[in-house]
Amino acid sequence: MLQATERRPWHMSAFVTIAFALTPMIIAADDDVAARVALVKESVNTYRAAHEAVIIKDFIELLSLPNDAAVLADMERNADHITDLLELRGFKTQRLRAGGAPYVYAELLSPGAAETVLIYAHFDGQPVQEENWIHPPFVPTLLDGPIQAGAEVIDVGEVKGQFGPEWRLYARSAGDDKMPIIALMHTLDALAANGIERSVNLKLLLDGEEERGSPSVGRIIDENRELFEADLFLFCDGPMHQSRRTQLVFGVRGSTTVDITSYGAVRPLHSGHYGNWAPNPIMQLSWLLTSLRAESGRILVDGYYDDVVPLGELERDAIAAMPDVTEMLQDELAVNTPEGEGKRLEELVTLPAINARGIVAGGVGEKGRNVILSTATTSLDLRLVPDQTPQRAIELIKAHLVRQGYHVVADDPSIETLRAHRKVVKLDWHDAGYPAMRTALDHPMSMRLTGLMRMIAPDLIVTPNMGGSLPLHEFSSRLAVPIIILPLANHDNNQHAENENIRLQNFWDAITVYAAVLASFGDTITP
Numbered sequence: 469m470l471q472a473t474e475r476r477p478w479h480m481s482a483f484v485t486i487a488f489a490l491t492p493m494i495i496a497a498d499d500d501v502a503a504r505v506a507l508v509k510e511s512v513n514t515y516r517a518a519h520e521a522v523i524i525k526d527f528i529e530l531l532s533l534p535n536d537a538a539v540l541a542d543m544e545r546n547a548d549h550i551t552d553l554l555e556l557r558g559f560k561t562q563r564l565r566a567g568g569a570p571y572v573y574a575e576l577l578s579p580g581a582a583e584t585v586l587i588y589a590h591f592d593g594q595p596v597q598e599e600n601w602i603h604p605p606f607v608p609t610l611l612d613g614p615i616q617a618g619a620e621v622i623d624v625g626e627v628k629g630q631f632g633p634e635w636r637l638y639a640r641s642a643g644d645d646k647m648p649i650i651a652l653m654h655t656l657d658a659l660a661a662n663g664i665e666r667s668v669n670l671k672l673l674l675d676g677e678e679e680r681g682s683p684s685v686g687r688i689i690d691e692n693r694e695l696f697e698a699d700l701f702l703f704c705d706g707p708m709h710q711s712r713r714t715q716l717v718f719g720v721r722g723s724t725t726v727d728i729t730s731y732g733a734v735r736p737l738h739s740g741h742y743g744n745w746a747p748n749p750i751m752q753l754s755w756l757l758t759s760l761r762a763e764s765g766r767i768l769v770d771g772y773y774d775d776v777v778p779l780g781e782l783e784r785d786a787i788a789a790m791p792d793v794t795e796m797l798q799d800e801l802a803v804n805t806p807e808g809e810g811k812r813l814e815e816l817v818t819l820p821a822i823n824a825r826g827i828v829a830g831g832v833g834e835k836g837r838n839v840i841l842s843t844a845t846t847s848l849d850l851r852l853v854p855d856q857t858p859q860r861a862i863e864l865i866k867a868h869l870v871r872q873g874y875h876v877v878a879d880d881p882s883i884e885t886l887r888a889h890r891k892v893v894k895l896d897w898h899d900a901g902y903p904a905m906r907t908a909l910d911h912p913m914s915m916r917l918t919g920l921m922r923m924i925a926p927d928l929i930v931t932p933n934m935g936g937s938l939p940l941h942e943f944s945s946r947l948a949v950p951i952i953i954l955p956l957a958n959h960d961n962n963q964h965a966e967n968e969n970i971r972l973q974n975f976w977d978a979i980t981v982y983a984a985v986l987a988s989f990g991d992t993i994t995p
């Protein structure tokens with residue numbers, strides 16, 4: 469703190485007060501940061517309110533560029549445009565490639581800053597089916613509310629004064645995930661206009677192929693390791709909590725998938741002539757599935773929970789403090805009794821899950837036939853949590869099936885194999901999958917960021933990990949930096965689908981959050 473005070477005269481009066489009052493330094497310093505954050509928030513909001521038309525115009529320009537990662541020329545155009553925006557603000561930029569679409573890397577040093585924040589966002593979007601969009605996906609259209617509520621189109625050039633906070637801008641990637649880029653640019657402008665110094669160095673990794681699974685990000689990091697050295701990694705993607713409260717997410721689940729095929733006789737048999745004699749692959753598959761998982765969802769595979777890191781006290785407290793959506797969801801989704809033996813959704817997503825995502829066998833209704841089939845196949849997706857690995861999950865499931873009396877194969881079994889074994893299953897693992905990631909809530913960086921965010925959003929939601937999966941292990945396995953997810957888009961942004969949008973208040977809030985981080989993260993202290 470002393471160092472921070474010395475390098476920025478702004479802090480001098482607070483420092484003098486502390487010294488004379490003999491107040492414990494730690495508390496006074498925190499108050500000092502809170503006062504500064506309040507001032508930053510006010511100055512930046514005032515600046516934004518006066519510049520909304522320019523900010524929206526800038527966003528519309530970026531959103532007008534088609535951005536399907538499969539079309540490399542389009543992605544280069546996006547990267548060029550973003551590079552111009554960055555260089556205008558003094559960033560040093562680089563185009564990084566490792567065989568796929570371009571990534572834009574940028575860095576902006578801040579005089580006197582000792583720490584570096586690395587921010588991730590992506591500028592590619594899911595392919596569009598233009599016929600499903602009410603307004604064309606690359607003709608960004610401002611509406612005075614959600615499209616499904618019959619909102620009217622607003623002519624951006626005609627807006628006098630402020631834009632409505634509930635207005636929405638419709639375009640591909642408005643919510644997922646070009647907004648952080650424009651929000652950051654205008655945060656920097658707002659800070660500069662107000663003479664507010666940045667407390668951290670800033671690095672950006674802007675991904676041009678996220679919607680394709682960022683296939684080359686691992687190589688890009690490996691080849692440019694030193695570029696990604698940072699003290700905190702903010703991953704700015706994904707929708708916020710349904711309550712619209714500011715949120716930090718500290719982890720994601722991992723994922724892997726498998727198809728399981730069971731076998732009966734080599735040809736379908738008449739169920740009258742052979743019923744009770746011929747093994748029935750659908751019944752076998754049903755036994756197999758119920759052996760994996762209890763009705764509650766509890767996984768019955770021996771050793772499956774051994775690698776699961778139990779939640780700590782902070783994680784449990786954070787979950788308890790989250791808005792409880794159980795009853796709302798039960799009502800909305802008409803679920804009388806959720807799985808999970810009464811545990812909350814937010815806790816259940818910190819546990820591994822085995823989900824049967826499909827079964828293919830025979831026919832029903834008019835396609836039903838009185839046969840005993842030769843095969844039945846189910847497809848499972850396995851959601852993994854720290855410290856499970858896909859490899860270990862695969863081994864455990866295989867061992868479980870062997871204990872159930874199955875002969876487990878990886879390819880279609882030969883007739884000899886079927887003759888030789890009582891029960892045969894084929895396991896077809898589609899891909900290697902990837903592990904989960906969770907940054908501890910008591911990591912000093914987690915505590916500092918949480919404290920800072922509470923200064924601008926006292927009702928901050930802290931989510932130990934979200935249920936979905938992101939390949940963040942590409943970063944966490946290569947970089948020592950703690951990763952925290954900062955979602956900024958409205959939950960109902962229609963990402964990946966038609967009529968994707970951003971709610972303007974979410975856009976404005978993103979600017980406030982970025983301003984607080986850039987201006988003050990470097991001054992926060994571990995509580």
Ligand SMILES: [Zn+2]
Nearest residue numbers: 644645705706
């Ligand atoms: Zn995204």
